[in-house]
Amino acid sequence: MNRIYFMLTITCQHFFLWSDSMVTIKEIAKLCNVSNATISRVLNNHPYVNSEKREKILRVMKELNYTPSSIARNLRINKTQTIALSIPNIAHPFFGQLAKEISKELLKHNYKLLIYQTFYEKKIELELLALLENKAVDGVILASLENKWKDVECYLTHGPILLCNEYEETAPIPIICYDEYEAGYKAVKHLISKGHEKIGFCYDSLNSQAQLKRKQGYLHALEEKQLSYKKEWLFGNAITVEDGFRIFEKLNNLKDRPTALFTGNDQVAAGVIKNATLKGYNIPTDLAVCGYDNQLICKVTSPTISTIDIPIVESSKRVVSEILIYIDSKDSIGRKIIQYPTNLIIREST
């Protein structure tokens, strides 16, 4: 594709300079003939302050267009009202939705969300945790875990860390997750019930314990019916639509091909289905495909995609309410598993 970047740049004479001089509490105090403390009191809605004075102060603030400096306040109270969220990639529909819900929920509680994309890199995850260490954020939500837990644990001395949408065997922190084992089991059992005996499985990375549990569910469902699987039926790095294209190619080149695939995510399912259809496969007869996440994409492909629905809204609310407990109360944090059930949605692809 030959894209020509003709770029139009117009510059005008309209200029605008921002003044660096901030109106401070001090100036308001002077103008109102009161002390800084009184100003601070009205700022923080303290009860005992003369209502005439309060009115006047408020008026002067408005006149001077005063707004308190949140940096100064942060330093004084040693809090930032900001939570960091670590996700691999915000453009992935699942993580986008997660970020949306968490952000929305935090905002309700007057917290801001700093989104950090790791792109699956250990180093960036540690950078994010450093934000906790140097007090740039009040707490951290990890929606994936790139490092070993033991390399993360030390950051716990600086503030709460929660795991969400992921699992870890030993971490002494709240873990908000889905019943991945049961989801895998349920999906594969469904495929078996449709007559399939050769079933493949896709995952992004088996460093993820959530994915591992899902795989155990898959294995359990197979064993239960004395079905076996081949190593070639396991496909890693399954994340995007394009991974779906690639995985279908691999599958199609196999001598002994699975007739059903649990793709672990809807994007991959869509890619597999599209590519398979192009190559003349009938879905679900020749190849049944089950996704994961229940994204809107499931409804627009042909055939539509059977999938696992996960309660993102609920789990996002919960992770927010949990982290706020530890921030507000300065309570000690401990291991706590909050596991949500999932729901199999049957559509045309299985």
Added chain:
Amino acid sequence: MNRIYFMLTITCQHFFLWSDSMVTIKEIAKLCNVSNATISRVLNNHPYVNSEKREKILRVMKELNYTPSSIARNLRINKTQTIALSIPNIAHPFFGQLAKEISKELLKHNYKLLIYQTFYEKKIELELLALLENKAVDGVILASLENKWKDVECYLTHGPILLCNEYEETAPIPIICYDEYEAGYKAVKHLISKGHEKIGFCYDSLNSQAQLKRKQGYLHALEEKQLSYKKEWLFGNAITVEDGFRIFEKLNNLKDRPTALFTGNDQVAAGVIKNATLKGYNIPTDLAVCGYDNQLICKVTSPTISTIDIPIVESSKRVVSEILIYIDSKDSIGRKIIQYPTNLIIREST
């Protein structure tokens, strides 16, 4: 659907308490028999400091597990190394991708990104702008504009504001946008070349000047061939797949139906196509559909979706480099239009 929320909560005895006591510069100074200033110097890689002392200081810092407080630093230098991005909804694929690219680019320059979702609400946009006012962020990127510019302009005195992916007639700020007019013109011209004479147009909101320009392109292409349009062929609030479903219903109920549709976004296109196919339409013969954004979804629907490709990566890089100019130099900001061309991608749906 009857979803049962059986929730498993396990609590363990492993507890973990974070110490609130931070190691400060002072303590390091005392332990090393130097002054705060020297510590600060090594922290900021200043040249003139005895290398033995530097070593020792670094060693002690490591031993005490010291990390500088970014809040304190922020207050002192009156900067937060954080930029706020305003988008309607992070879960929308286009905005997700935009957020991804901007965040990635900012990180390279050692800035953090605070993502604020407006959900198309004026009020939340103003809340975001207040962050600039109270120095919680160094600058603001607006990827949509909910308020009138005159209500936003006053915030310019507190820091740079840039517009990206949107347009405004008069705002004296850098505007990084696409050639929406030409995109609309090009897409509709293409539909006309395929023999269509009744062409519909979808938009999210005509408060958006970018959308308005796109519509002008649509109108221009029609006029050029002396084609007319009907008000019923204009569909608003076109954002998601589900909006696509709804819009098709509306279209299908029309007495005089358009035979082609420029949907303004790929999600809507996918929804329209799916629903139309279900109702027995042949795409593109009965209804040609052209999307916008060139998301991966275009490749997995049947038929695949013709669309407008926009250079998100380039424009994201540019918006970051632009905003950093004004933050670093404290330069006065001015009107400057940086407009990227788009690219028509023809697939099966037209």
Added chain:
DNA sequence: ATGAAAGCGCTAACAC
């Protein structure tokens, strides 16, 4: 009900 004053942790101008 209000003020004085200390100080959050760090940086930078100035002096030596």
Added chain:
DNA sequence: GTGTTAGCGCTTTCAT
């Protein structure tokens, strides 16, 4: 090269 010192803008204890 290094130390002294003032102060960023705010909150909060302690007096009154």
